[in-house]
Amino acid sequence: MPNRQDRVYGAIQGFITTLNDPFTAFVVPEQADIHRQFMSGKFGGIGASVSIDANGEPYITRLLRGNPAEKAGLEPLDVIRGVDGQSVQGLTLDEVVDLIKGDVGTEVVLTIYRPSQDTTFDQPIMRAVIEELTAYSGMIGDIGYLRLSSFNAVSASQTERELQTLLDQDPRAIVFDLRGNGGGLLDEAVKIADMFLDEGLVLTERSRSGDEERYVSDSGDLGERVPVVILIDGNSASASEVVAGALQDRDRAVLIGQKSYGKGSVQLVHDLPGGEQLRVTIAAWYTPDDRRIHGTGLEPDMVVEGDQFDAQGNDLYLNAAIDYINATYPRDPHIFGG
Incomplete structure (x- = not known):
């Protein structure tokens, strides 16, 4: 049975649907926080753009100048194999990015495979305020x-x-x-x-x-x-x-x-x-x-x-x-x- 909060949220959302306006909405805290962060244009991160390669692995495509990822010595084409000891194999790009983001001033440890040197290493990086590139x-x-x-x-x-x-x-x-x-x-x-x-x-x-x-x-x-x-x-x-x-x-x-x-x-x-x-x-x-x-x-x-x-x-x-x-x-x- 849904808990009391879920029942309250459900009742509010049910009432709003009667208004027949898809843009009038009640948003729960978790989704509201995502929206606030998106609208602010800033978040806690490392300053690197990430994509998925042909093997399904996340890799760094670009480093934002002067930000933590560049200062830590990461390079374009570095492959991300893990985040804070957790394997990222099989995760979507959004899931990987969500693991890398976090509160400003906290540390994230990336397990990096560098193809140019055929080496794997752990790289700790301190998160900073990153401006979303729009x-x-x-x-x-x-x-x-x-x-x-x-x-x-x-x-x-x-x-x-x-x-x-x-x-x-x-x-x-x-x-x-x-x-x-x-x-x-x-x-x-x-x-x-x-x-x-x-x-x-x-x-x-x-x-x-x-x-x-x-x-x-x-x-x-x-x-x-x-x-x-x-x-x-x-x-x-x-x-x-x-x-x-x-x-x-x-x-x-x-x-x-x-x-x-x-x-x-x-x-x-x-x-x-x-x-x-x-x-x-x-x-x-x-x-x-x-x-x-x-x-x-x-x-x-x-x-x-x-x-x-x-x-x-x-x-x-x-x-x-x-x-x-x-x-x-x-x-x-x-x-x-x-």
Whole structure:
């Protein structure tokens, strides 16, 4: 028989389902803690990116400069065989990462196999505050590529840093990839949209009582002049749609891909004494052209039919964006010798 707490939680969740709003929710403490950490953009860890190799073993793909893993002497391609004496064989990537994370200032011992030396050793590492990497960038020829995976408390600062890195290389245009980005903090979305917009409206928030709040951008930000193409798909939602919708309505970006998710409601989060959270839908947001996105999504200016990748692994969305940029913003032959 469920204990008293489980019965109480069940009763609350049962009541909430009667509201017929999938975004109003009661969240138990364990899940609420994960959400809080995710939104903070910071966690206790070692500062290493990890993936799974062809043999199913976790290995280090990248070290964050100046963080504990690098200071401890770990190297890319090091294979993680154990965490605190526990074998990680057969564990999923998320399970391995959860074992490595922990409270700041505590020690974790990794059992490392280093293929370059064919050696296995235990390496103690002190966990520190690690900033979640949500934004990264690169150049594709003379076109900038900016990817944002979520909107948490560090996303705007990371986006600004990566955008400045791209602009320092004088790109013809920037592809801003919001595919699979399910959203996050509204304030971060407004800050990021403002990087590309001059003075004007970003979105309007309307409550059920009819009250309105307008979020605006100002002039003088670093990305206001560079041409922008935004990639979206069916998993681009919420804060992603705020940014994409604002730039589309303000004629600052062309959207390429498939229709976005259509999550345009606003939730007020109540932190409860027991660590639980109650998230209640209080409003809906509208684009600068007063389009309601909730339940409808954003229609791209250029639709890419079918899968995102072909049989050879080519990114069809990205290729479509590059083709559009080449047709619309051709290279200067005096610079590129065309």
